[in-house]
Amino acid sequence: MEPLTEALERTAGAISSSIDGVFADLEKIGAAVTAAANAAPGIPRRGEFLFLKQDLANFIRLHSALIVGAGIAYAPGSLPEAPHWLEWWRGQPKGEPKFVTHDLNPESLNYYDYTTREWFKLPSTTGRPVAVGPYVDFGGINSSIITLCVPAPTAQGIHVLGCDLTLAxxxxxxxxxxxxxxxxxxxxxxxxxxxxxxxxxxxxxxxxxxxxxxxxxxxxxxxxxxxxxxxxxxxxxxx
Amino acid sequence: MSVALSTRALDLLLLLRGSEPEGLGRAEQVSYQLETAILMGILTEGDRLPTESVLAAELGISPITLRQSLAALRTKGLIETSRGRSGGSVIRRQIELTDTQLQHKLKETSTEALRDLGDLGAAIASMSARLAADRADPQNVEHLQGLVQLHRDTIDDRARRRMDSRFHVAISIAAQSSRLTSAALQLEAELMTLWWGVPVLPGSGDSLVEQHLAIVEAIRARDADAAARAAEHHSRSEMEFLIEQHLRLSMKPDKGA
Structure with missing residues (x-):
């Protein structure tokens, strides 16, 4: 094989296998969300998904060479407690990932309307995982990132699990x-x-x-x- | 022997405020500011800092906080303090980052971060040069010309880097803009911590020197468009050079961990 072709295939292989590993683990968490929603009596409340904090923390730690954060965006109107709900954690050099607060108040100047963001819209309309970006996530992480997103379908709508990869x-x-x-x-x-x-x-x-x-x-x-x-x-x- | 710090050096030192990384206490911020000034050659060996009460007032901090900052610098051997009438703190040595430190920092800085830094650099450089073409007086132009020559004739590559950054800051000063000068200083401080590769032989054939001369000539001719263009071109080629070095370092296989 020509050296160039070989280098390209080697590079494609290295990138896809790195990303595939992240997708596979995120899909497992997505399946757990679907299962938890199905198992709940009636309409699941936020409390049904408390396991996510630990699962995502482990996930962020395991893939810290590639990803800087991960979280879940709930389908609008799916939770009894709030019309919109987003939980995101950012990995820290030491210790547990930190909860990232997003402004979910539509009246606010910094309103982060995740339902209009591609990383939420794409997987929730197609029902399929996808890598979105690169894009600059102003209001989110404020630098150029790629988000790997995985849908978690439930009777109340499609939630989206995601994780952020930096271009660096x-x-x-x-x-x-x-x-x-x-x-x-x-x-x-x-x-x-x-x-x-x-x-x-x-x-x-x-x-x-x-x-x-x-x-x-x-x-x-x-x-x-x-x-x-x-x-x-x-x-x-x-x- | 020590010399009292010039008003100009003190002004530049004050303009470095805000360049500190996040999460530092006030005393650490001031130490960082002073270290950056030493790294950039704004403060050089033998410079005597103003008395603690004067410096604290200039920096807008309490004398106690300043004493903490100075103690940290003393521990690092960067300054020496003596008591008495002619006492005070004197800069004792230049900070020289090692090649390994500079290379590590450049390798760890992503192309994206470098590109972002370069975008800002090009904006500062081109606007500064544009304004300088209108506002620089003959003295400013002579000073710029002098710095180009000093840069050209300096053999030591670190000293040459410092001269290069002084030239860029001087253009913003010639533009009579304090905010641009502050932005230029902070940007140059950041660039000073990156590896600029193998030293280039001194001499006028060097393309860096030619680009510097083109900027000064356009400023002298009061050609604002040409000055802005030359400065942007220079800024972009510098960043391209840095990204080249970064790519090269990143492709090197990791030495056994």
């Missing part, structure tokens, strides 16, 4: 696997944003423009088995 962490996986400076290789998100690249001129988080894409010489699906879940490509560019 992904860049490490990408560069260590690629080991190549030439040609330019770009890890591209479905929204045309650069997740990582081996070229200083193609900046992380920016859009790869049409004029850049015209120089594309090859395109490799990162996750050919489940492209809908991880819709990323490795693009090589000429010159």
């Amino acid at each position: 962490n992904l860049e490490g996986v990408f560069l260590r696997a690629l080991q190549l400076r030439d040609p330019a290789v770009v890890l591209l998100g479905p929204n045309g944003r650069v997740i990582a690249s081996n070229n200083a001129r193609i900046a992380t988080g920016t859009l790869l423009l049409d004029k850049d894409l015209q120089r594309a010489t090859s395109s490799t699906d990162v996750s050919p088995e489940v492209p809908a879940r991880l819709p990323w490509k490795l693009i090589t560019l000429d010159g």
Whole structure:
């Protein structure tokens, strides 16, 4: 095999296997949420999901090399206590993950309306897991992130479990696997944003423009088995 | 021998306020501010700090808090304090980060963070140069010219880095903007903690020096657009260089842990 093809496949493999591992564990937590909702007598209250705090803390710790936080967004109107409810934790260098407060008051200037965010909308409309981004989560973490989201269907609606990956962490996986400076290789998100690249001129988080894409010489699906879940490509560019 | 700190150095020191990482106490913030000033060469060996009561008032802290900050610097051997009439605290040494420290920091700083820093840097640099083209007096221009030459002729790469950052801050000063100067200082302080790679041989053939000269020439010619363009170009190529180094370091396989 040509060294370039080999490097691309190695990189695609390293990225998809890292992400697949995170998805698999998040799906387990999603299944537990569905099971807890089904097992509850009547309409489940928040109390039915208290196990999430520990489960998500373990999950964040286990995948701390990639993810910086995780949580759940409940389907609007599904909980008797509040119309909207979001619980998110951020990993800490030491100790337990910290609860992140979001402003869920619609009257507030900082109102975080998760129901309009892609990371909530996509999995709750398609019913399928998906990697969303990169996007800048203002009101959330305020830096460019990717959110892996998993739906947890219940009789009251689809809740969404998610976890945040920073581009910095992904860049490490990408560069260590690629080991190549030439040609330019770009890890591209479905929204045309650069997740990582081996070229200083193609900046992380920016859009790869049409004029850049015209120089594309090859395109490799990162996750050919489940492209809908991880819709990323490795693009090589000429010159 | 020690020399009293110039008003200008004190002003720059005060402008560094706000560059500290989050979560520090007031005394630690001031130590950080002073250390950054030493790292950047705003405070140099032999500089005598103002008396504790004067410095505390300038920094807007209590003398007790200042004494805590100075004690921390003394422990690190950065300053020396003597008692008596001609007493006070004197800067004792320059902070020199090792190559390993600088490389580690650059490797740990993601491309995204570098790009973000570069975006801000380009904004500060181009607006400063634009304003300087309108506002710089002949003295400002001479000072800038002098710094370009000093930078060109400095052989030691760390000293050269410091000279480079002084040049950039001086453009914001020539723009007569205190906020831009403060922003430039804080940005340069951050860049000072990153690895700038193998030293370049001193000489006028160096592209950095040419870019510096282009900025000064445009400011001298009062061509605001050209000054802004040259400064933005320079800022972007510096960041591209840093990202290159970061990519290179990140691809190096980890040495046995």
